[in-house]
Amino acid sequence: xxxxxxxNVKIVKLPCSGRVDVVHLLKAxxxxxxxxxxxxxxxxxxxxxxxxxxxxxxxxxxxxxxxxIGIGGERVAMYNLSAGQGPRFAEIARxxxxxxxxxxxxxxxxxxxxxxxVKLTPGTTKEEAA
Numbered sequence: 423x424x425x426x427x428x429x430n431v432k433i434v435k436l437p438c439s440g441r442v443d444v445v446h447l448l449k450a451x452x453x454x455x456x457x458x459x460x461x462x463x464x465x466x467x468x469x470x471x472x473x474x475x476x477x478x479x480x481x482x483x484x485x486x487x488x489x490x491i492g493i494g495g496e497r498v499a500m501y502n503l504s505a506g507q508g509p510r511f512a513e514i515a516r517x518x519x520x521x522x523x524x525x526x527x528x529x530x531x532x533x534x535x536x537x538x539x540v541k542l543t544p545g546t547t548k549e550e551a552a
Contacts, residue, residue: 425508427515439463439500440473447484447498451530457522459499461511467504474502493529497522 432455436442439462450458460481462474478500485495499518503510 425512427512428519430519431515438468438470438473439477440468440470442477442480444480444484447480448487451488451493451528454531456525456528457497457518459501459514459518461501461503461514464502464504494525497525497528
């Protein structure tokens, strides 16, 4: 089964969504992403027990950071789905892509023509965000 999702969606595979760190999410924006979403296992069904719960906390933390610095927390999201829900993954990709398209380019790009050179630094360590 071939799934159709927007070509502007870049997939980064990890063994568990719990491996996503605050720094990874912020770095994506620094590198020019207009939006980021994390797709993790269904809650209560994580292969690594609580990885998806850690990811959920980290995504919420990044939402707060993005709101505080004026980029907008709605540009980052967490979705829970099983590996067998390929059509749902493609649907989420289309929804998120449309949402970001409506929001427009990240303010980082508007201000300098590129997100390069802008440093996003969270105020706490990754252990505090977990």
